[in-house]
Amino acid sequence: METNAEHLRTLAAVVDNGTFERAASALHITPSAVSQRIKALEEQSGRVLVRRSKPIEPTEAGAVLVRLARQVALLEAEAAAELADSAQGAAGIPLVVNADSLATWVLPALAALPGITVDVVLDDQEHTLDRLRDGTAMAAISSDREPVQGCVVSPLGAMTYRPMASRAFVERWCPDGWTPDAAAAAPMLVFDRKDTLQDRYLSGFAPGARPPRSSIPASTEFVRATELGLGWAMLPDLQADALVADGRLVPLDGAGALDVPLYWQQWSLRSTALDRVAAEIAAAATRTLRRAEASPNSD
Structure with a gap:
């Protein structure tokens, strides 16, 4: 499946922050936008990705995509450091x-x-x-x-x-x-x-x-x-x-x-x-x- 990096970043933020509202605050977007991104990612993957518990937890399928989100974030940070000619990104x-x-x-x-x-x-x-x-x-x-x-x-x-x-x-x-x-x-x-x-x-x-x-x-x-x-x-x-x-x-x-x-x-x-x-x-x-x-x- 082809994933949207923005949607993956949102999924990781939801899991890290525990609620859609706190994830929205961390990402500087609205809770509605967070909900829409998670829904789009779930529709694309054909799986439920988070349990609407307190705090929110990833499902088994969600955990797979959270790992992918963190890998993408790490590689993006390293690429940005190289483009900035910084050896210590x-x-x-x-x-x-x-x-x-x-x-x-x-x-x-x-x-x-x-x-x-x-x-x-x-x-x-x-x-x-x-x-x-x-x-x-x-x-x-x-x-x-x-x-x-x-x-x-x-x-x-x-x-x-x-x-x-x-x-x-x-x-x-x-x-x-x-x-x-x-x-x-x-x-x-x-x-x-x-x-x-x-x-x-x-x-x-x-x-x-x-x-x-x-x-x-x-x-x-x-x-x-x-x-x-x-x-x-x-x-x-x-x-x-x-x-x-x-x-x-x-x-x-x-x-x-x-x-x-x-x-x-x-x-x-x-x-x-x-x-x-x-x-x-x-x-x-x-x-x-x-x-x-x-x-x-x-x-």
Whole structure:
């Protein structure tokens, strides 16, 4: 099918803004014009493209065209930069990154990309692929090695997590050692409802344990909550090592490390900006994740 770039841009705006009215404001047109463009695109494609929910969401067919809209927008931005004889055109790249990676090693990579703007969406590394499928993102850091349709994937390395707690927490909840009984009773921290890392650890160490849990949905504050004794948690070495060294955190289980492999998934699209982002992310992963894998503290 032949698509109208203006109609595709309108579809992406509706999905991004959640309502026809906000999309109209962003595009500086009337809500009626937005409705007409979406209707024309639906008639052309022969599919319903958006669910009139609050907020509006793309259908499966709509997600395909939202991805196309973002690809067209990226290529238009790069072409405009070349025509303006600018080697540093302001191309915008929407990315999905897990919170722990963003808090530890991803930001320096993004800072090394002058001329490229990014729209970072936080999501658990096990749930980022939905963002690629629905067109929310052009690239993602994921724990899934199987590429999404239309994407390519490359390994980044792994983040190592270990069960950690404060000294005061250990004295209160497991003074005689970290045992399955202690793990079943001691308060546990989770990042959010998608966070299964602590439960994965417990399935091997204390099968069937269902300890009380608190949710702390921010990476830095999650570590801080562990340090303050709100609960025990699986923390990445990249965040915990310095706190262990100065005695503010204590490893609970010397054999309890879990390695979470990370992969870079991106659209199969020839884009200078996207390729630059991928290269910097890969370089940062080599400097941090793979170096951590080779360190003496890694199991």
